[in-house]
Amino acid sequence: MIAVINGRRCKLDVHPMKRLLDVLREDCGLTGTKEGCGEGECGACTVLVDGVAVDACLVPAAHADGCAIVTIEGAGRVRAGKALQEAFVKHGGAQCGICTPGMILAAMPVRAGASLEEIKTALAGNLCRCTGYLSIFRSVQAGLKTRPKKKRARANAR
Amino acid sequence: MPTPVSALSLQRPRTLTAALAMLADDPTLTPIAGCTDVFVNLHFGTLENRRFVDLWGLDELRGIRAGASGASRASIRIGALATYTDIIRSPLVQRRVPMLVAAAREVGGAQIQNRGTLGGNIANASPAGDTLPVLAAAGARVVLRSAKGERTVPFNGFYTGYRTSVRQPAELITAVEIPPIEGRQWWRKVGTRRAQAISKVMMAGVRGRTVRVAIGSVAPTVVQATAAAEVLTKGGSIADAQTALRSEITPIDDIRSTGEYRLRVAENLLAAFWRETK
Ligand SMILES: Cc1cc2nc3c(=O)[nH]c(=O)nc-3n(C[C@H](O)[C@H](O)[C@H](O)COP(=O)(O)OP(=O)(O)OC[C@H]3O[C@@H](n4cnc5c(N)ncnc54)[C@H](O)[C@@H]3O)c2cc1C
Ligand code: FES
Ligand code: FES
Numbered sequence A: 001m002i003a004v005i006n007g008r009r010c011k012l013d014v015h016p017m018k019r020l021l022d023v024l025r026e027d028c029g030l031t032g033t034k035e036g037c038g039e040g041e042c043g044a045c046t047v048l049v050d051g052v053a054v055d056a057c058l059v060p061a062a063h064a065d066g067c068a069i070v071t072i073e074g075a076g077r078v079r080a081g082k083a084l085q086e087a088f089v090k091h092g093g094a095q096c097g098i099c100t101p102g103m104i105l106a107a108m109p110v111r112a113g114a115s116l117e118e119i120k121t122a123l124a125g126n127l128c129r130c131t132g133y134l135s136i137f138r139s140v141q142a143g144l145k146t147r148p149k150k151k152r153a154r155a156n157a158r
Numbered sequence B: 001m002p003t004p005v006s007a008l009s010l011q012r013p014r015t016l017t018a019a020l021a022m023l024a025d026d027p028t029l030t031p032i033a034g035c036t037d038v039f040v041n042l043h044f045g046t047l048e049n050r051r052f053v054d055l056w057g058l059d060e061l062r063g064i065r066a067g068a069s070g071a072s073r074a075s076i077r078i079g080a081l082a083t084y085t086d087i088i089r090s091p092l093v094q095r096r097v098p099m100l101v102a103a104a105r106e107v108g109g110a111q112i113q114n115r116g117t118l119g120g121n122i123a124n125a126s127p128a129g130d131t132l133p134v135l136a137a138a139g140a141r142v143v144l145r146s147a148k149g150e151r152t153v154p155f156n157g158f159y160t161g162y163r164t165s166v167r168q169p170a171e172l173i174t175a176v177e178i179p180p181i182e183g184r185q186w187w188r189k190v191g192t193r194r195a196q197a198i199s200k201v202m203m204a205g206v207r208g209r210t211v212r213v214a215i216g217s218v219a220p221t222v223v224q225a226t227a228a229a230e231v232l233t234k235g236g237s238i239a240d241a242q243t244a245l246r247s248e249i250t251p252i253d254d255i256r257s258t259g260e261y262r263l264r265v266a267e268n269l270l271a272a273f274w275r276e277t278k
Helices: A020-027 A079-090 A100-107 A116-122 A134-145 A149-156 B016-025 B038-044 B070-074 B084-089 B091-096 B098-105 B110-115 B118-124 B131-138 B226-233 B238-248 B259-276
Strands: A002-005 A008-011 A046-049 A052-055 A068-070 B009-011 B030-032 B051-054 B064-066 B076-079 B141-146 B149-154 B159-161 B172-178 B184-190 B201-207 B211-216
Touching: A020 A046, A046 A100, A052 B110, A079 A100, A079 A134, A100 A116, A100 A134, A116 A134, B016 B051, B016 B141, B016 B172, B064 B091, B076 B091, B084 B098, B084 B110, B091 B098, B098 B131, B098 B184, B098 B201, B118 B131, B118 B172, B131 B172, B131 B184, B131 B201, B131 B211, B184 B259, B201 B259, B211 B226, B211 B259, B226 B238, B238 B259
Parallel strands: A002 A068, B009 B051, B030 B051
Antiparallel strands: A002 A008, A046 A052, A046 A068, B064 B076, B076 B172, B141 B149, B141 B172, B184 B201, B201 B211
């Protein structure tokens, strides 16, 4: 499998049916991507594959072959991700932090200026056991506001 | 216990023709598309199949377009690999089958919508599959293809029982055709919460000169409420339609709901459909 992971070209010798989640954690050492449920319910394992938010626990390595992948380790290198990370710190969007990488990755493709309803829809596949969501929504709203105009287009691209 | 990955194999055809040849050679191969059902089953260790063939790269199965050939000129054709996100964003589907867009919006969350496919929802054949009542009420047709050729079957004759269908093991679903729909379309899903919830009951309705109603999660497969719809078509009262509905569905108790609850919800949905499409 060949993929560009967080901007770096990687050649990996992995089973095509191995979960992308395990490829990232075990073969790439990128343990920021969390496993909550392993069955698509919680969104803790959310990553971007070619700009699209997916649950890495439900993606076979074969489907990430030839793709550009962004995990939480790479989110801060994109301005949209950086703005969200800073907003989560500032607005208390993280408590235990297990859901946070997934929340941030799920929020990255959201368009700047999105309504609260749109944010809720984008994060509907992400569960948090700690915050009660309000501080997460606040963080995403703030993070989207500080997002620079130029980068919006790219974060929205599918 | 998750199924160990070392026990699995995956073939990756480059074309639909190659995929069909692999299936002709070995009809026990299991196709995979967005994997939102397959990987859940692998995680639970409940999938017996070990050998898979990958459809995800077959662009021939993607795409949503207005039908081009012969009698189906006026139909729209949705490729089996169309994801919920593709459906939600398609101006053609928004215009022609808004109830399918409404159903797609309520599937899982964004991550599931980005990967789950229409073909996978049909082939998975869960009684709780959200697109199924829509396809039933729309009078859709399923396009099946094997190495031997293509055939088109009415969606309403596709399922033969609980999780069984007329699809042969060596056949793939390649597309769904939806004819023009006359009348107002309506969709409603009742689940435990608004996202990531498996349906307790869902209903699709079309209110035109003839009324069509289809209900999911109330029987081993999606059912058309033909008796209730006929009462409404003939101008009968909603109470009479509800009585007719009661006689044609017998939902069961399971971990998500009781049969009696489902019956009441189905009746209420019928009334809501009628009220909201006035
Ligand atoms: C968290 C979560 C939430 C969900 N929420 C919903 C929901 O709200 N509503 C709902 O209806 N579903 C829901 N699902 C189930 C699932 O997402 C859908 O059924 C989806 O449409 C399956 O599509 P897929 O491409 O992922 O299928 P896959 O998992 O790839 O395949 C499913 C089955 O279909 C077969 N198959 C796939 N494509 C074809 C084809 N073209 N021809 C022949 N056979 C084929 C496969 O062999 C397999 O048996 C949810 C799943 C998860 C994990
Ligand atoms: S671990 Fe993937 S969705 Fe929960
Ligand atoms: S911060 Fe603990 S799960 Fe969300």
